Structures are given as structure tokens and as C-alpha cells.
Amino acid sequence: SYVLTQAPSVSVAPGKTARISCGGNNIGGETVHWYQHKPGQAPVLVISYDSDRPSGIPGRFSASNSGNTATLTISRAEAGDEADYYCQVWDRSSDHWVFGGGTKLTVL
Amino acid sequence: EVQLVESGGGLVQPGRSLRLSCVGSGFNFDDFAMQWVRQPPGKGLEWVAGMTWSGGSIGYADSVKGRFTISRDNAKNSLYLEMNSLTAEDTALYYCARGSGTSRLDRFNIWGRGTMVTVSS
Numbered sequence: 001s002y003v004l005t006q007a008p009s010v011s012v013a014p015g016k017t018a019r020i021s022c023g024g025n026n027i028g029g030e031t032v033h034w035y036q037h038k039p040g041q042a043p044v045l046v047i048s049y050d051s052d053r054p055s056g057i058p059g060r061f062s063a064s065n066s067g068n069t070a071t072l073t074i075s076r077a078e079a080g081d082e083a084d085y086y087c088q089v090w091d092r093s094s095d096h097w098v099f100g101g102g103t104k105l106t107v108l
Numbered sequence: 109e110v111q112l113v114e115s116g117g118g119l120v121q122p123g124r125s126l127r128l129s130c131v132g133s134g135f136n137f138d139d140f141a142m143q144w145v146r147q148p149p150g151k152g153l154e155w156v157a158g159m160t161w162s163g164g165s166i167g168y169a170d171s172v173k174g175r176f177t178i179s180r181d182n183a184k185n186s187l188y189l190e191m192n193s194l195t196a197e198d199t200a201l202y203y204c205a206r207g208s209g210t211s212r213l214d215r216f217n218i219w220g221r222g223t224m225v226t227v228s229s
Contacts, residue, residue, distance in 0.1 A: 033215045042219040090213050097155035
């Protein structure tokens with residue numbers, strides 16, 4: 001089945017840009033969704049269809065997808081952005097949804 | 109307010125069964141596909157099962173296929189997960205999620221806060 005690989009953790013200084021990567025075999029040919037998950041809260045969709053932001057998600061969140069890597073970019077990082085971030089794709093070969101292992105973003 | 113609320117979790121012995129429920133409100137429940145996703149303690153999200161608005165298409169993760177059954181009652185705005193032959197590996201926080209459309213392939217744009225299932229003797 002399709003495997004998505006994420007780094008366990010990423011750190012960023014407040015006001016700087018954080019980049020969270022999601023690796024997968026030719027992931028650029030897939031549609032990637034990104035979720036933000038804070039402890040004790042429901043996960044939130046922050047990017048869908050590679051780069052679309054749902055209403056209510058700040059413009060500081062953007063994403064790209066090409067080759068073997070999809071990337072979530074958070075500009076002007078804030079303390080409130082601290083969370084686990086997951087990438088997700090639909091694996092057509094197995095008829096399964098697949099999540100990456102998640103990346104814990106620390107803003108310090 | 110659009111909302112999903114899960115219930116039915118608890119402590120259960122290995123080999124036993126448990127049924128989870130998820131009630132949706134603030135939207136037309138039968139217009140959307142629904143999913144179950146779980147998160148074991150200290151680990152990441154794992155998709156468990158999903159179904160279309162009508163139940164005409166259903167899918168399961170390999171880890172639960174044959175043991176778990178997803179179903180829905182649109183008249184009650186409810187989604188269910190019947191879990192049988194539970195093992196310690198099924199211990200997790202179980203989330204209900206709504207798709208953005210009627211297809212199982214639609215992104216998950218609304219999530220509940222989860223219900224905890226602990227499998228232990």
C-alpha cells in the first residue's frame with residue numbers, strides 16, 4: 001500500500017516560515033490534503049486538493065505538491081500554530097485512505 | 109453549528125465487542141459520506157472505515173476488515189462502528205469525520221472530538 005513519510009518534528013521561530021514535508025512515491029500525481037491536530041481537539045482540514053484553503057484558514061497556510069514531495073508552508077508562524085500536522089492521500093490501488101505519520105510543529 | 113459527537117467508548121476485554129456511535133447535527137446528514145479514523149496513544153492518525161451517503165460503497169482498513177462493521181442510520185443522523193474480536197492494538201481514540209461530499213473519496217472537512225476505546229483485561 002501507499003506510504004507517506006513525514007519528519008517527526010519541525011521547529012520554527014515565531015514570525016518565521018515553517019515547512020512540513022510529506023514524501024511519497026510520485027506524490028505529485030496524487031491529491032494531498034493536510035490536517036492540523038491540536039491536543040484534545042478535533043483535527044482540522046487546513047489544505048485540500050494540494051493547495052486550497054478552506055474558509056476560515058488563514059492565508060499564512062499554503063501548500064505545494066510536486067515529484068515525490070508535498071509541502072505545507074506556514075508563514076509568519078505563531079504560537080497558536082503549534083500542533084501535529086498530517087498529510088493524507090487516497091490510495092487508489094488499495095481503496096484506502098492513507099495518512100502520513102504526522103509532524104509535530106513547535107514554535108519557539 | 110455543524111457538529112459531530114462520538115460516544116460508546118470505554119474499557120473492554122480482549123476478544124469482546126463494542127459499538128461506537130456518532131451523531132451529526134447542523135447539516136443534512138444524508139448528503140455526506142462518513143468516516144471513522146483512530147489514533148492509538150502516542151501515535152498518528154489511522155483511517156479505519158468509510159461509507160458513502162447511501163451505504164452503497166464501504167471500505168475498511170486491512171487491520172480491521174472482517175472484524176469491524178461501519179453502518180449509518182440517516183433518519184437518526186447517526187453513524188456506527190461495530191467492533192468485534194477486539195485486541196490491545198485496537199486501543200485508540202476513535203474519531204468520526206464527515207466528508208465534504210457524498211463520495212468516500214472526498215476530503216474530511218468536519219471531525220468530532222473522539223471517543224476513547226481501551227482494550228485490556
